[in-house]
Amino acid sequence: MSSTPSVQLYTVRDAISADLQGAIARVADIGFTKVEPYAFVDRADEFEKAFAASGISAPSGHAPVIDSDDPARTFDAAAQLGIGTVIDPFIPSDRWQTADDAARIADRVNELQVQAAAVGLGFGYHNHQWEFANKVDGRSIYELFLDGLSPDVVLELDTYWSTVGGADTPELLRRLGDRVQFLHIKDGPVQGDIVTTLPGSDSALNVSDALVTAFSSQLPAGSGDVGVAAILEAAPHALRVVEFDGYAGDVFEGIAASFAWLAENDK
Numbered sequence: 001m002s003s004t005p006s007v008q009l010y011t012v013r014d015a016i017s018a019d020l021q022g023a024i025a026r027v028a029d030i031g032f033t034k035v036e037p038y039a040f041v042d043r044a045d046e047f048e049k050a051f052a053a054s055g056i057s058a059p060s061g062h063a064p065v066i067d068s069d070d071p072a073r074t075f076d077a078a079a080q081l082g083i084g085t086v087i088d089p090f091i092p093s094d095r096w097q098t099a100d101d102a103a104r105i106a107d108r109v110n111e112l113q114v115q116a117a118a119v120g121l122g123f124g125y126h127n128h129q130w131e132f133a134n135k136v137d138g139r140s141i142y143e144l145f146l147d148g149l150s151p152d153v154v155l156e157l158d159t160y161w162s163t164v165g166g167a168d169t170p171e172l173l174r175r176l177g178d179r180v181q182f183l184h185i186k187d188g189p190v191q192g193d194i195v196t197t198l199p200g201s202d203s204a205l206n207v208s209d210a211l212v213t214a215f216s217s218q219l220p221a222g223s224g225d226v227g228v229a230a231i232l233e234a235a236p237h238a239l240r241v242v243e244f245d246g247y248a249g250d251v252f253e254g255i256a257a258s259f260a261w262l263a264e265n266d267k
Contacts, residue, residue, distance in 0.1 A: 005262050006034035006059060007255055008184065008243035010089075013038070015252075021050040028054035030256045031263075036182075036241050037081070038062040038089065044077040057082060059239060060156070060182055062089040062126065066108050075119050085122035085181065087156050088112075093130035096141045106148030113153045124154030126184070132165025140167070146176075156182035156241070159231045160218065163190055170227070173234035183231065183238045185258065186245075187224035188217050216248040220257035222265060232266050240266065 007027055009016055015023035020043065027035060033056060040047050040061050051058065061083040063074045078086050088109070095101055109125055116123035131142040142162075157180050162169045173180055221228045221242070232240070242258040244251060 003239060004031075004033055005185070005240040005242055005259060005266075006036050006182075007032050007259075008036045008038065008062070008241050010038040010062065011242070011244045011247070011255060012251055020046050021053060024050040024054050024056060026252055027255070028056055030252065030259055032242075032255075032259065033057065034059055034239070036060045036062060036087075036243075037083075040081060040083075041074050041077040044080050047081055051081065059083070060085045060087055060124075060241070062087050064088060064090065065112055065123070066091060066105065066125075071112055071115055072119075075116055075121055078121055079119065083121070085124055085154050086116060087124045087126050087154070087182070089126045090128065091125075093128075093134065096131055096134050096145075099136050099144050102136075102141050102144035103148045106145050109153055110148075110150045113150055117152065122154045122181075124156050124181070126156040127158050127161060127165075129161040129165035132162055132167045140165070142167075151179065153179075154182070155180045156184065157235075157238075158184035158243075159228070160184065160186045160188060160226055163226050170230045170234035173231065173238075178237060180235055180238050183235055183240050184243045185221050185228060185231075185240050185262070186243050187219045187221050187226045187228055190225040216246050218244045218247055220254050220261060222261040223257075228261075229265060232262075 012023050035056055035058050037047055037058055041063060058081050061078055063086055065071050065074050065086060066088045074086060091105060113123040132140045134141040136144060159169050240262060242255050244254055247254045
């Protein structure tokens with residue numbers, strides 16, 4: 001393992017909503033020393049206090065910057081929290097349909113990377129399944145996106161969704177090399193009874209009971225069909241970020257199971 005894993009705090013969003021500082025303390029009690037906060041801009045002071053109290057750092061953070069009218073506000077909040085790389089987590093499937101769509105998004109991401117770099121930050125993008133499932137002339141829209149992307153842009157690969165979308169994720173990781181700096185790690189079925197869209201939502205941050213139910217098939221690392229061990233072997237340098245979009249059991253037990261599996265199997 002390149003380092004101890006991080007955890008995407010969207011996983012424990014209900015606990016964050018109820019008691020941010022208590023939720024961070026529970027994450028730290030599992031053994032996590034790194035987290036990836038989401039929607040952190042409006043609660044930066046609270047996150048800063050919670051991180052200090054629990055000895056937590058945040059190498060990366062999610063924020064919807066691509067569509068933002070004020071990226072500098074996000075970058076300022078990231079700097080306050082010590083976040084080194086800001087990652088946009090979500091552009092919906094209907095905007096990933098054509099080669100022009102991919103070029104348009106790549107151009108915007110490249111612009112934001114330059115803005116982030118000017119204040120000492122990295123900038124990147126996180127995929128879902130549709131960037132791989134949506135094809136143009138036989139190529140995934142993600143590949144077209146990469147064609148237009150600056151090599152300085154950070155990639156965070158959600159390895160569950162890339163696999164569900166049809167990618168050979170270990171091969172992709174070997175090909176992309178150091179461009180992928182972060183891996184979202186979760187497991188589950190790859191075919192069959194999988195919900196691969198966000199029902200009733202146009203934003204990854206619109207949380208509802210329906211969304212939790214939709215992703216309840218996700219499992220801790222090593223418990224499903226994704227082939228997590230091969231994925232990890234293909235990107236030994238990338239920071240592992242444990243995540244569930246939704247989980248049928250106790251979510252803190254779920255992330256603890258992934259943490260323990262990584263400690264045992266990610267050598």
